[in-house]
Amino acid sequence: MNELTINLDSRSKKPLYEQIYDYIKSDIQNGRIPYGEKLPSTRALAKHLEVSRSTVELAYEQLLSEGYIESAPYRGFFVAQIDELYQLKKEEKKSERKIEKKKVYQYDFTPNGVDLNSFPYNVWRKLSKDILMDDRTELFRTGDPQGEYGFRSAISNYLYQARGVDCTPDQVLIGAGSDYILMLLGMILGTEHMIAFEDPTYKQAYRVIHTLGYETVPVAMDRHGMKIQDLESTGADIAYVTPSHQYPTGIVMPIGRRMELLKWAYEKDGRYIIEDDYDSEFRYKGKPIPALQGYDAEDKVIYLGTFSKSIAPAIRLSYMVLPKDILKAYRKKGSFVNSTVSKVDQKIVQHFIEEGYYERHLNKTRALYKNRHDVLIEALKPLGDICEISGEHAGVHILLTFKNGQKERNLIEKAKKADIRVYGLSDYRIRKDEKEKATILLGYANMREEDIKEAVAILNQCWRK
Amino acid sequence: MNELTINLDSRSKKPLYEQIYDYIKSDIQNGRIPYGEKLPSTRALAKHLEVSRSTVELAYEQLLSEGYIESAPYRGFFVAQIDELYQLKKEEKKSERKIEKKKVYQYDFTPNGVDLNSFPYNVWRKLSKDILMDDRTELFRTGDPQGEYGFRSAISNYLYQARGVDCTPDQVLIGAGSDYILMLLGMILGTEHMIAFEDPTYKQAYRVIHTLGYETVPVAMDRHGMKIQDLESTGADIAYVTPSHQYPTGIVMPIGRRMELLKWAYEKDGRYIIEDDYDSEFRYKGKPIPALQGYDAEDKVIYLGTFSKSIAPAIRLSYMVLPKDILKAYRKKGSFVNSTVSKVDQKIVQHFIEEGYYERHLNKTRALYKNRHDVLIEALKPLGDICEISGEHAGVHILLTFKNGQKERNLIEKAKKADIRVYGLSDYRIRKDEKEKATILLGYANMREEDIKEAVAILNQCWRK
Numbered sequence: 006m007n008e009l010t011i012n013l014d015s016r017s018k019k020p021l022y023e024q025i026y027d028y029i030k031s032d033i034q035n036g037r038i039p040y041g042e043k044l045p046s047t048r049a050l051a052k053h054l055e056v057s058r059s060t061v062e063l064a065y066e067q068l069l070s071e072g073y074i075e076s077a078p079y080r081g082f083f084v085a086q087i088d089e090l091y092q093l094k095k096e097e098k099k100s101e102r103k104i105e106k107k108k109v110y111q112y113d114f115t116p117n118g119v120d121l122n123s124f125p126y127n128v129w130r131k132l133s134k135d136i137l138m139d140d141r142t143e144l145f146r147t148g149d150p151q152g153e154y155g156f157r158s159a160i161s162n163y164l165y166q167a168r169g170v171d172c173t174p175d176q177v178l179i180g181a182g183s184d185y186i187l188m189l190l191g192m193i194l195g196t197e198h199m200i201a202f203e204d205p206t207y208k209q210a211y212r213v214i215h216t217l218g219y220e221t222v223p224v225a226m227d228r229h230g231m232k233i234q235d236l237e238s239t240g241a242d243i244a245y246v247t248p249s250h251q252y253p254t255g256i257v258m259p260i261g262r263r264m265e266l267l268k269w270a271y272e273k274d275g276r277y278i279i280e281d282d283y284d285s286e287f288r289y290k291g292k293p294i295p296a297l298q299g300y301d302a303e304d305k306v307i308y309l310g311t312f313s314k315s316i317a318p319a320i321r322l323s324y325m326v327l328p329k330d331i332l333k334a335y336r337k338k339g340s341f342v343n344s345t346v347s348k349v350d351q352k353i354v355q356h357f358i359e360e361g362y363y364e365r366h367l368n369k370t371r372a373l374y375k376n377r378h379d380v381l382i383e384a385l386k387p388l389g390d391i392c393e394i395s396g397e398h399a400g401v402h403i404l405l406t407f408k409n410g411q412k413e414r415n416l417i418e419k420a421k422k423a424d425i426r427v428y429g430l431s432d433y434r435i436r437k438d439e440k441e442k443a444t445i446l447l448g449y450a451n452m453r454e455e456d457i458k459e460a461v462a463i464l465n466q467c468w469r470k
Numbered sequence: 471m472n473e474l475t476i477n478l479d480s481r482s483k484k485p486l487y488e489q490i491y492d493y494i495k496s497d498i499q500n501g502r503i504p505y506g507e508k509l510p511s512t513r514a515l516a517k518h519l520e521v522s523r524s525t526v527e528l529a530y531e532q533l534l535s536e537g538y539i540e541s542a543p544y545r546g547f548f549v550a551q552i553d554e555l556y557q558l559k560k561e562e563k564k565s566e567r568k569i570e571k572k573k574v575y576q577y578d579f580t581p582n583g584v585d586l587n588s589f590p591y592n593v594w595r596k597l598s599k600d601i602l603m604d605d606r607t608e609l610f611r612t613g614d615p616q617g618e619y620g621f622r623s624a625i626s627n628y629l630y631q632a633r634g635v636d637c638t639p640d641q642v643l644i645g646a647g648s649d650y651i652l653m654l655l656g657m658i659l660g661t662e663h664m665i666a667f668e669d670p671t672y673k674q675a676y677r678v679i680h681t682l683g684y685e686t687v688p689v690a691m692d693r694h695g696m697k698i699q700d701l702e703s704t705g706a707d708i709a710y711v712t713p714s715h716q717y718p719t720g721i722v723m724p725i726g727r728r729m730e731l732l733k734w735a736y737e738k739d740g741r742y743i744i745e746d747d748y749d750s751e752f753r754y755k756g757k758p759i760p761a762l763q764g765y766d767a768e769d770k771v772i773y774l775g776t777f778s779k780s781i782a783p784a785i786r787l788s789y790m791v792l793p794k795d796i797l798k799a800y801r802k803k804g805s806f807v808n809s810t811v812s813k814v815d816q817k818i819v820q821h822f823i824e825e826g827y828y829e830r831h832l833n834k835t836r837a838l839y840k841n842r843h844d845v846l847i848e849a850l851k852p853l854g855d856i857c858e859i860s861g862e863h864a865g866v867h868i869l870l871t872f873k874n875g876q877k878e879r880n881l882i883e884k885a886k887k888a889d890i891r892v893y894g895l896s897d898y899r900i901r902k903d904e905k906e907k908a909t910i911l912l913g914y915a916n917m918r919e920e921d922i923k924e925a926v927a928i929l930n931q932c933w934r935k
Contacts, residue, residue, distance in 0.1 A: 023757065067756040072694070072724015087726040121607040130602045137595045142586040145782035181646040181786070181810035188653050188807075192681055209806070216657055216803055229537070259537015261552040291532040292488065317610035319813045321646070338681055341674070342653075345646035345810050348784045 009045055011054060021056055025064035033073050033084055044074060044082040111424040112460035116253065116402035117318075118451025123370055124317055128362050129353065136352045148348045150340055152179025152324070156355040160310075160324055163358055168285060169295035170308055172326045178335065181321040181345035183283070183311050184213050190279075190307065191217040193331060193339045194243075200279075201241035203231045205433035207252040210245065210281060223435035226251070230258035233265045243277045244269070249285040249294040253433045253446055254404065255396025263297050270305035277331070281309045286367050289375040290398040304328035312354060315367060322346060322354055374401055377449040377457060384461035391468065392445075401450035404430065406442050411468070413443035419467045425460050474510055476519060486521055490529035498538050498549055509539060509547040575891040577925035581718065581867035582783075583916025588835055589782055593827050594818065601817045613813045615805055617644025617789070621820040625775075625789055628823055633750060634760035635773055637791045643800065646786040646810035648748070648776050649678050655744075655772065656682040658796060658804045659708075665744075666706035668696045670898035672717040675710065675746060688900035691716070695723035698730045708742045709734070714750040714759040718898045718911055719869065720861025728762050735770035742796070746774045751832050754840040755863040769793035777819060780832060787811060787819055839866055842914040842922060849926035856933065857910075866915035869895065871907050876933070878908035884932045890925050 011028045013021055032038045044050075047065060051058040065082055068074045075085045136144070151157070157177040164170035180186040187210060196218040202211055204223035215221050222239045224231050231246055244266065248258035258266075270276045280297045288294065298308040311323035327335060357363050382397060385405070392405040407416065413429040420427045430444035431437060449457060476493045478486055497503045509515075512530060516523040530547055533539045540550045601609065616622070622639040629635035645651040652675060661683040667676055669688035680686050687704045689696050696711055709731065713723035723731070735741045745762045753759065763773040773791035781787075792800060822828050847862060850870070857870040872881065878894040885892045895909035896902060914922060 026757075063756060070722050070756060071759055072722070072726050072728070085724065085726050087729055117612075121610050124607070124610055126602070126606060130599065133598060133602060134595065137591070137598060141591060142589070145586050145589055145784040147582075147783040181650070182808050184807045185646070185650065185653075185810050188650075188657065192653065196683070209808075212806055218661070257535050257537070259550065261537050261550050263537070264552055291528060291535060292491075294536055318612040319610040321808075321810055321812050341677055342649045343647050343674075343786075345650050345786055347786050347812075347815060350812060350815075 008053060009050060013054060013056070022060045022063035022067070025050075025054070025056075025061060026067045029064065029068060030071075030073055033087070038084050040084050040086045042084045043080075044084070046081055110421075110426040112452070112456055112463075113426040114402075114428065114447040114449065114460070115426070115451065116428060116446045116448035118401065118448050119314065119318055120370060120373055120450055121317060123366075123373055125362060125366055128357070132353045132356050132362075133349070136349060136356070144348050144352070146348075148344050148351070150342060150344050151335075152177065152344060152346065153348060153351045153355070156351040157324075159355045159358045161326075163363070164296075164308075164310070164326070167293065168282065168310075169299035170326060171299050172308075176326050176328070176332055178325050178327060179344065179346055179351065180323055180325070182313065183281075183309060183323040184209065185321075185345055186309060186323045186325050187213045188217065189339055189342065190325065191219070192342070193335045198243050199239070199241040200243045200245055201231070201236050201239055202245050202435060203247065203251060204435045205253055205430060206245070206435060207247065207281065207283070208433055211435065214245070221435075226254070226256065228256065229262040230256050231262075231266070233262070233269055236266075236269060242273070242275055243279060245279045245281065246297070247281045247283065248297045249282055250288075250399050252281075252283060252400075253396075253402070253430065255400055255402075257294050257399075258297070260300075263300060266297070267301060267303075267305065270301075271303050277305055277307055277328070279307045279309065283309070283311060284314045284400050286315045287371055287374055287401060288399045289371070289378055298326065301328075304330060307331060315370075316354070316357075316363075320350070320354070322350060374450055377452060377454060378403070380454045380457050381447065381449050381461065384458050387465050388461075388468070402446050402448035405445045405447065407444070408442075411443050413445070416443055416445055416468060419470065420464060423463045423467045425464060427464070473518060474515060478519060478521070487525045487528035487532070490515075490519070490521075490526060491532045494529065494533060495536075495538055498552070503549050505549050505551045507549045508545075509549070511546055575886075576889040577917070577921055577928075578891040579867075579893065579912040579914065579925070580891070580916065581893060581911045581913035583866065583913050584779065584783055585835060585838060585915055586782060588831075588838055590827060590831055593822070597818045597821050597827075598814070601814060601821070609813050609817070611813075613809050613816070615807055615809050617642065617809060617811065618813060618816045618820070621816040622789075624820045624823045626791075628828070629761075629773075629775070629791070632758065633747065633775075634764035635791060636764050637773075641791050641793075641797055643790050643792060644809065644811055644816065645788055645790070647778065648675065648746075648774065648788045650786075650810055651774060651788045651790050652678045653682065654804055654807065655790065656684070657807070658800045663708050664704070664706040665708045665710055666696070666701050666704055667710050667900060668712065668716060669900045670718055670895060671710070671900060672712065672746065672748070673898055676900065679710070686900075691719070691721065693721065694727040695721050696727075696731070698727070698734055701731075701734060707738070707740055708744060710744045710746065711762070712746050712748065713762045714747055715753075715864050717746075717748065717865075718861070718867070718895065720865055720867075722759050722864075723762070725765075728765060731762070732766060732768075732770065735766075736768050742770055742772055742793070744772045744774065748774070748776060749779045749865050751780045752836055752839055752866060753864045754836070754843055763791065766793075769795060772796060780835075781819070781822075781828075785815070785819070787815060839915055842917060842919060843868070845919045845922050846912065846914050846926065849923050852930050853926075853933070867911050867913035870910045870912065872909070873907075876908050878910070881908055881910055881933060884935065885929060888928050888932045890929060892929070 011025055013024050047058050047061040051061045069076060072085055074082045076082050154174060157174040160177050161172050161174045180189055199220040199222060200214055201222050201224045203226055222241050224235045230251055236244055248263060266278060270278050282296050285293055298306040305328060308326040312320050385394060391409050392407045394403055394405060396404045413431055417427055417429050428446040476490055478489050512523050512526040516526045534541060537550055539547045541547050619639060622642040625642050626637050626639045645654055664685040664687060665679055666687050666689045668691055687706050689700045695716055701709055713728060735743050747761055750758055763771040770793060776788040777785050850859060856874050857872045859868055859870060861869045878896055882892055882894055893911040
């Protein structure tokens with residue numbers, strides 16, 4: 006081939022070399038210039054198109070680097086052999102985005118709510134600004150895979166004071182949310198384990214662990230929490246528990262049961278307890294219940310905590326405290342995984358804790374939630390003949406267990422008709438049991454006091470129908 | 471027991487109820503008050519200690535809720551049965567923090583460097599401030615597990631224009647870093663796959679995938695990249711490739727090889743290609759090489775990208791583009807996993823892209839890296855008799871292959887003695903092969919031009935010794 010006529014548009018935004026490149030590429034793709042065909046020399050084509058030789062060279066180089074043509078020393082440029090080029094044609098893809106119309110309820114007693122009006126926006130903005138001002142390049146460099154040491158240190162101090170957790174900053178691992186923390190733990194432990202769950206349980210963790218490929222087993226609870234004898238009989242080697250405030254029943258595991266659980270872990274090598282301390286910050290009567298980890302004398306407890314509940318769900322910041330053996334395994338199998346939390350966020354929360362904002366924020370939300378809790382308990386009094394309250398004085402939801410034989414789904418349906426969303430305990434059970442009494446969860450963290458009163462009055466009416 | 475003498479300190483910061491609680495708890499723990507012992511009534515103890523009855527009640531309630539005592543209706547409070555309390559004593563833990571003294575070199579040719587002096591701090595700060603000003607509560611609510619739609623939309627537009635990637639925002643998944651993205655992909659695909667890697671390869675991804683439990687297999691390369699015949703014979707069903715700029719060799723997979731690779735994937739159900747497009751932004755000659763994903767007609771390519779290379783390592787923001795089948799699997803098995811990236815960060819980068827800052831930043835760093843690249847190539851000319859350069863004109867490192875039979879580790883050692891850090895290609899190989907020619911990687915993204923000149927002059931001397 007010695008001629009190649011291309012209509013160049015010198016007023017186009019597209020550079021001339023790119024127009025030449027596009028033209029030849031599409032001719033090769035369409036088969037108009039076949040395999041093996043020699044292209045005109047750069048000198049000849051430049052002359053023919055009345056452009057500079059370097060323009061043509063640039064076009065040829067691009068074709069070369071993408072592999073459409075090949076160069077043979079002293080002979081020139083030839084079209085490369087490319088199979089299956091006809092496959093290049095693709096149908097246009099259309100976005101399949103479904104606009105999901107989620108029903109919005111007038112009142113929503115979600116147990117996962119967080120009050121965001123009390124969030125200290127100004128403090129957050131100030132900390133964020135100061136940090137971006139100070140650290141410059143250091144802040145954007147690769148960070149410590151385990152989380153920044155200063156931040157881990159702030160967390161271990163906080164955990165010691167507030168939760169009785171006994172650890173050094175070395176044992177703390179930072180991650181972007183509790184789901185990720187479990188994924189990382191899965192990578193460290195491997196999935197050759199059987200993990201026992203309280204039933205009912207925190208389903209999100211259960212799903213993550215199940216999807217990671219672990220064998221899981223539900224263990225029944227009595228009024229003290231997970232039954233250790235039942236746990237023993239499952240053959241599980243890891244127990245996932247929420248001892249300070251069982252999710253969702255609100256049971257506090259008493260010291261006696263805690264000791265039994267620890268004893269279970271001590272009895273065999275390789276047994277561990279995962280203590281998920283997800284919302285221990287919120288207790289409205291007396292002091293917080295200390296963490297199980299603080300009683301562990303043989304490094305058997307993997308402690309999980311999060312700032313998503315206590316600061317805001319969009320703060321993707323959770324952590325775990327590893328016992329010695331697992332820390333060793335982490336250093337071997339997981340410490341090469343880069344951190345999932347930006348240094349900026351780590352610094353903000355570190356300062357938030359160290360400068361006392363976190364404690365103040367906790368006190369503020371605790372007072373707020375306590376008022377809502379009290380209003381809810383008071384508003385529920387007229388329902389005393391049809392249901393019993395449990396799980397009060399802590400957390401951000403209570404449970405109503407019905408005495409009158411109504412079905413859970415009917416109660417939810419009746420509430421729904423009155424534009425109120427309530428949640429059934431069945432959703433948290435691993436083993437469904439039709440014989441269990443209907444139990445409804447009412448969360449109040451995100452409900453105004455007036456709304457609580459109004460909504461409960463309506464529920465009282467519609468649940469009696 | 472009818473008396474219980476406790477020395478209360480009314481000037482202590484610790485509330486009186488807590489002093490009573492602490493005293494009784496430690497007496498139970500030490501066995502001074504044995505199991506079954508009846509505690510004094512709240513009335514009697516209050517009188518005895520000269521405190522209000524509610525103070526004692528509060529102390530008892532705390533002991534009750536932690537399970538140290540139990541109440542029997544009409545009879546009073548008794549010490550609960552707690553096994554193994556002697557185990558409570560723990561030795562004090564000492565921080566095992568080792569202050570790792572990493573050798574700091576005068577010149578470090580790391581191939582993973584990023585220039586952070588050119589980072590647009592002011593823009594970042596402004597965007598961050600504006601976003602924290604605007605959105606308030608919405609910004610801190612739970613986000614879309616897949617990533618915010620607006621951000622995914624910005625990414626899919628950018629990918630189409632800059633990389634020829636053909637996707638809708640539905641197919642885009644946001645995650646906190648490339649390691650996490652691979653962990654999430656592992657959760658979606660399950661680990662019952664054999665993944666083929668180019669050899670040498672990007673070891674970080676290899677390690678993550680290996681640790682997740684996948685079977686992995688190295689496949690040899692020729693000058694066009696992964697050999698498809700070798701791939702075919704491995705029995706792998708997933709191929710992990712870096713076609714636009716092979717890491718670390720810098721090979722651009724030509725269109726012909728790309729078509730062969732796609733054909734391999736089309737031939738059997740369940741075969742997929744993972745295209746890691748980690749640093750395609752940096753090309754100093756001609757246009758960027760379009761992504762393989764854009765040629766894929768049968769939804770076989772899982773496309774991975776990141777902002778860690780192009781913005782800053784501490785920006786924990788990567789993404790993947792899923793083909794239809796895998797997207798379905800994600801919706802079933804992975805979409806319940808909460809997002810690992812804060813909404814604030816997603817918004818910042820979304821605006822960074824949409825307001826043109828990203829393109830400007832890329833142009834600026836590309837120009838900067840090109841200069842450093844050119845200075846390095848020029849400085850290396852005197853070494854032409856002992857080594858050959860490859861992998862130039864793109865990315866942020868080049869390779870030097872030695873003709874004079876020197877050993878790689880000797881070259882690295884000689885450089886080290888001159889306080890210069892260079893990297894050996896062997897570190898990137900899955901199969902070690904002593905017969906391979908010594909090849910050194912020189913990264914220049916984080917080196918000043920003067921330093922490049924000085925360091926190369928020193929290398930030229932010490933490598934000849």
